[in-house]
Amino acid sequence: MSSRRDFLKTSSTLAAALAAGPLANAQPPEAATLPTVAFGKHQITRIIIGCNQFYGYSHFNSLLDQLMRDWNTPERVCQTLHQCEQNGINTYQYSHHDRCLSDVERYRAEGGKMHIIGVNFGKTPVEHVVSRLRPIAMYHHGEATDVLFRDGKMDQVLEYTKRLRQTGVLVGIGTHKSEVVEYAEERDWDVDFYLLCAYNRTRTPEELRKILGTVPVAPQEVYLEEDPPRAYRIARQTKKTCFLFKILAAGRLTSSPEMIDNAFKTALESIKPQDCIVVGMYPRYKDEVKENAERVRRILGANA
Secondary structure, three states, rough: HHHHHHHHHHHHHHHHHHHHHOOOOOOOOOOOOOOOOEHHHHHHHOEEEEHHHOOOOOOHHHHHHHHHHHHOHHHHHHHHHHHHHOOOOEEEEEOOOHHHHHHHHHHHOOOOOOOEEEEOOOOHHHHHHHHHHHOOOEEEEEHHHHHHHHHHHHHHHHHHHHHHHOOOOEEEEEEHHHHHHHHHHHHHOOEEEEEEEEEEOOEEEEEHHHHOOOOOHHHHOOOOOOOOHHOOOHHHHOOEEEEEOOOOOOOOOOOOOHHHHHHHHHHHHHHHOOOEEEEEEOOOOOHHHHHHHHHHHHHHHOOO
16 A cells, blocks of 8 residues: 555656646746946936837838737737847837826736836826836927927927926937927936937928928828938937937838848947937737847947
8 A cells, every 4th residue: 555655646746747847947048138328327228119019100001000009919018028128128118198007017017127218198197107107217208399399389398397307207308300409408408318210200291392392192201311310410419318219210111131230230320329229119920029139239249
């Protein structure tokens, strides 16, 4: 009887070990590393992930918008953010609308630790957003900035940055217009950073007519090759951290890996060593997170 009990005990132990598999006690793989820069008291990676693709803002067409929204369930958004961490990306550019906040809270509940650089637009008081989101930085929404700049109402942007300063976060201004950065710099505004689009995609039809001699079919999504050099030059001229976004012209420069490589290389080599790029990712058909992290690592070097 004793031998039978021993046999059953040994068999049960062996079965449990086999069921657990050879990796049952293995530690999760270490996250990859990426070059970082100081941002306030934080260290952030030279590439940060943007949120547009998560919520269907492709800046391309309504079909792609819908495909992005349908695929990016809360589960997949969180999965992509965790994947960013595993590939070394440690910062997320967040936009406070729709279900963004609940996705971030779910991600954090799952152990996510990425830094958040947030933007708030709408009627939610910014103080409430900061209190619940706990970002390291917030900025004035880019398209809203551009409208106020065009209308001569930049005093509203200034007042907003003063309110942000009272919350204790790093303070920034988002814009698609390099001249907005020049405007704030000339007046020595109390801001810590700029979120600057590589392309001025908020020109009015009248402004485009002066440049092109005509108005394109979709004037709100015109990307001119003359814009990035100017944006990168303005970023170099300010001592403040700049985050350059839409370096791929909202997906228009993704026809080949070589084209993407060139856009990344041009951006990273044209801005200051303390500046970063913001890239949205849609890893439905390929591992864009890993590919983009490896691009930055290859261009800058692992220890840059």
